[in-house]
Amino acid sequence: MTSAREATRSVELIEHAPATLLPLPDAVGRALAASGIVDATPDPYTPGHWSLRAGSKVGAVTVTTPGGGEPVTVRVTPKVPIARLFFLLGYSLDPKGGWRDGEVEVAEHREVLPALAHAVERQVDRALRQGLLQGYLTTEESALVVRGRIREAEQIRRRFGAALPVEVAYDEFTTDIAENRLLRTAVERLLRLPGVPRDVRRRLLRQRARLADVTAIVRGQPLPHWRPSRLNSRYQHALHLAHAVLDGSSAEHTPGGLRIDGFLFDMNRLFEDFVTVGLREAFRGTDRTARLQDPHHLDEAAAIRMKPDFVLYGADDTPCAVADAKYKAEKRGGFPDADLYQMLAYCTALGLREGHLVYAKGNAPHAAHQVRHAGIVIHQHALDLDQEPAVLLTDIEEVAQRLANTPRV
Structure with missing residues (x-):
């Protein structure tokens, strides 16, 4: 049961929801803004109030001020169950x-x-x-009795010919x-x-x-x-x-004497990992090879680096498909245009006629765009995350099938 006192110290936000105007100590607002946990800006018209908007990080953090003020807990609820x-x-x-x-x-x-x-x-x-569970752990130490094997090089380097102590190494059966x-x-x-x-x-x-x-x-x-x-x-x-x-997904910082404790999942990373692992599993056992976060260069001089989330290679070890996962709030009319430009660069550098962008379901269905004068088609797929696991994995396999049918230049 949450007391009224505790309720005044709790801020409830929803992932990617519109900003909320709340009364907050300036020190707490500045700490949240500096940490990047949420978007936090002071309200220019209402002193002591801050506009908070949650992005893709979900979880809970507690901010404690050094002057003994009450801690403020910020909870960000994910959109998916x-x-x-x-x-x-x-x-x-x-x-x-x-x-x-x-x-x-x-x-x-x-x-x-x-x-x-x-x-x-x-x-x-x-x-x-x-x-x-127990196992063997290799231990190296200086000892007065010989146990295991003598590390001769270390004995000479450290002891200069002295007989004791002895530099030894041994395997110990332990729970550590x-x-x-x-x-x-x-x-x-x-x-x-x-x-x-x-x-x-x-x-x-x-x-x-x-x-x-x-x-x-x-x-x-x-x-x-x-x-x-x-x-x-x-x-x-x-x-x-x-x-x-x-x-490293945890939040534990001390900016300016403030303390921030909590745990956050980055939904961008979680969605990217799920999509790329799912696509990789779909091609397991075939003659195709999947590489995640595959490094490439856009230009001939290898000065402009790029790293697609997922690149599929054929039996001859040449790229045959590329995909990028994009968990983000899309613009009102559809998916972000910048993602299309990025995928066009991937397809051009990899010599592919089609590219695939995979989003968490938003307000746009599957779409395909043919780029003028380039002969490249960019597909945009939408996955509904609020489905039974078996159905969601089936959707991933359908995307994988489209990747498998990607024509080469």
Whole structure:
């Protein structure tokens, strides 16, 4: 139950909705404007009021001022249902993992952060039910007794011929492996965020206790690498979600003594990942090769770089189709013209007669534009994200079929 006091400190916005004029401390408004979390501008006619407009970042952040003022929480609700958002996320991370509605059990939550925390806790619990995974960890240290093998080069470089201590390396069978460290760090990260429901926080504390002997990853350090295998199969869903928590989508800044804590999904990136992974999966097992974020150059001097979201190559390793995913608010009359110019450049540089732009469903149906004097056709596809997963994946396959039929110059 939200108290009236808490309600005055909460700002509710909807992704890509019209701007809302709200009373805010100037320090909070400036912090939001500087962070890029939402578009924030002071109202020129009403002092102490700011115009806030959410873009494609959804989730929740809390802004705390250094002077002891009340924290202000900004919540941005996605246009797509939470369950559908998590399907897009889950499929992008693990298309073969069986992610479907109900897989991460988020239907009871209407906001992104509570749903994410709930999903991570449930998957970590499933991963750890049979106990913590153990593995061999290579350790290098200075010791007074020989254990494992002596690192001769290090012994000479560091000890100059001294017998002790000895520079040794050995493999230790331990729970302090990459998989457990990722889970521990994701749980710690969620426990630090405001807005996690009390019951979920209590369950996260239990998971942290199970991982108490595991070393958390220090913020700023690279995440340890792990490889999917039969041994860690029960961990894999939890690990994919842990990466979603830790891959930099969080908001934690301190501009000018202010503190911003929270978690945000960038729907632009999420939609792009879903579309490109879906297209790649559609061509798996064929003689075509898909490359995501494929680097190319527009000019002969290789001075103008470009990176299409998706390029399909034929058996002879030459480009045979190109696509770009565009999750954005389209203009009132249809899709943005700038996207057409960008795709025209891609087709010209890659030597293709057709290009494909894929949007989240808006106010325009599928369209095709033939470019004058160029012989190039640009297709614009619209995906309705608020569909059952099977139907949505079928739509992706239909786009893939159009890419497969792209004629060459």
